[in-house]
Amino acid sequence: MNNVVPVRIMRFDPDTDTVPGYKTYNVPTVPGMTVLHALYQIVERQDGSLSFRAACRSGVCGSCAMNINGANRLACETQIGALRGPITVKPLPHLPLIKDLVVDMASFFENYERIRPYLITLNEPPVKERLQSPEDRKKLDNYIDCILCACCTSACTSTAGNPNTYLGPAALTKAYRFIVDSRDEAQAERLRLVATEDGIFRCHTIFNCTEDCPKGISPTVAIQEIKKMILGRALTGRL
Numbered sequence: 001m002n003n004v005v006p007v008r009i010m011r012f013d014p015d016t017d018t019v020p021g022y023k024t025y026n027v028p029t030v031p032g033m034t035v036l037h038a039l040y041q042i043v044e045r046q047d048g049s050l051s052f053r054a055a056c057r058s059g060v061c062g063s064c065a066m067n068i069n070g071a072n073r074l075a076c077e078t079q080i081g082a083l084r085g086p087i088t089v090k091p092l093p094h095l096p097l098i099k100d101l102v103v104d105m106a107s108f109f110e111n112y113e114r115i116r117p118y119l120i121t122l123n124e125p126p127v128k129e130r131l132q133s134p135e136d137r138k139k140l141d142n143y144i145d146c147i148l149c150a151c152c153t154s155a156c157t158s159t160a161g162n163p164n165t166y167l168g169p170a171a172l173t174k175a176y177r178f179i180v181d182s183r184d185e186a187q188a189e190r191l192r193l194v195a196t197e198d199g200i201f202r203c204h205t206i207f208n209c210t211e212d213c214p215k216g217i218s219p220t221v222a223i224q225e226i227k228k229m230i231l232g233r234a235l236t237g238r239l
Contacts, residue, residue, distance in 0.1 A: 005029050005080060007038055009050065010090040011100050020097070022088075023047075029080050035089065036064050036075035039101075052101040059214065062149030065092055066101050072151035072212040092154040094163060108150050111167045115175040115193065120186035136182035143177040143222055145215050146170060152209035152219050158202045165198040169209035169219035172200060176222035179229070188238070195230045 004026050012020040025046050027038045036054055043050050054064040057076045064075040067090040069083055080087065095103035121130075153159050153168040167175075172194060179190050194200050200223050209219040 003029050005038075006086055007035075007042070008086060008088045009039075009042075009101070010088075011050070012097055013049075013099060031081065033080050034076055035068055035073075035078045035080060035083075035087065038080060038087075039075060039089070050101075051099045060147060062147035065149035065151050065154075065214075066090065067092055067154075072155050072214075074149060074151075074214045077214060092150055094154045094156075094160040095150065103150075103154075105150060107164065108153055108168070108170070109148075111171040112148065112174060114167065115171050115178075116186075116190070117174050117178065119178070119181065119184055120189070121183070122185040130183040132182055139180045139182075140177055142215075142217050143173055143180075146173055146177070146217055147215060149214065151212045151214055152217075155208040155212040157206060157208065158204060162198065162202060166202045167194065167199050169203070169223065172203070172226065173217060173219040173222045176226055179226065188233075191226070191230050191233065194226060200226050200230070 006024050007027050008022050008024045010020050011017075011023050025042045027041055029038070036057060039050065039052055039054075052064065052066070052075075054076065055061040056063070059074050059077045062074070065072060066075055068075065068078050069085070069088055072092060089101065091097055091101045091103045095105065095108065098104050148170060150170060152173070153170045156169055158166050159168045175190055175194050178184050179187055203220070203223045205220055205224065207220050210217075210221070213219065
């Protein structure tokens with residue numbers, strides 16, 4: 001017999017509600033079942049009005065990021081059997097709520113665009129590819145794996161206090177990924193871009209972002225590495 005698990009979900013419909021509330025659904029589970037699977041089961045069998053985002057179901061797209069039992073996680077990777085006690089699902093915090101588990105990601109991606117997340121080259125391109133040694137490629141390990149799910153940014157207390165100005169840990173992690181890329185030729189420009197009060201110096205090294213990253217990335221470490229680069233350049237007058 002399948003084990004029935006109560007799943008408590010925060011609901012909010014802007015057309016009918018003034019404040020969010022909670023509704024509990026009893027979900028029959030099977031071994032290996034994820035929270036995302038449970039949400040689909042609720043939509044298909046109990047309540048078709050529930051809204052949430054999802055796409056790949058493989059922990060790659062980041063669409064199903066939400067707050068599960070108090071931690072920001074990917075619903076497609078979170079096993080129901082690994083959760084203790086009642087399951088409570090809420091939208092990512094510190095982002096504008098659209099409906100139920102769907103949040104407005106516009107400001108998140110605007111900050112991502114601000115750090116110019118693409119290779120910048122100033123010289124003529126080589127005849128073939130831009131070569132990179134294995135040692136230089138290794139510097140990008142981990143940081144290149146960010147899937148832009150916003151788990152880190154919505155866990156950040158500095159983002160919560162400065163939602164419209166602070167670049168946030170995800171954008172700064174992406175900035176670091178390009179700053180240390182040996183093929184990129186705009187390191188000085190990138191460092192100046194983030195060397196502001198609303199850039200790296202807004203980070204207070206609390207590590208919330210690191211704890212909630214579903215890919216095991218440490219935005220805190222990336223931000224501290226950028227700080228060291230900036231301070232080193234400032235001391236030598238090269239910033």
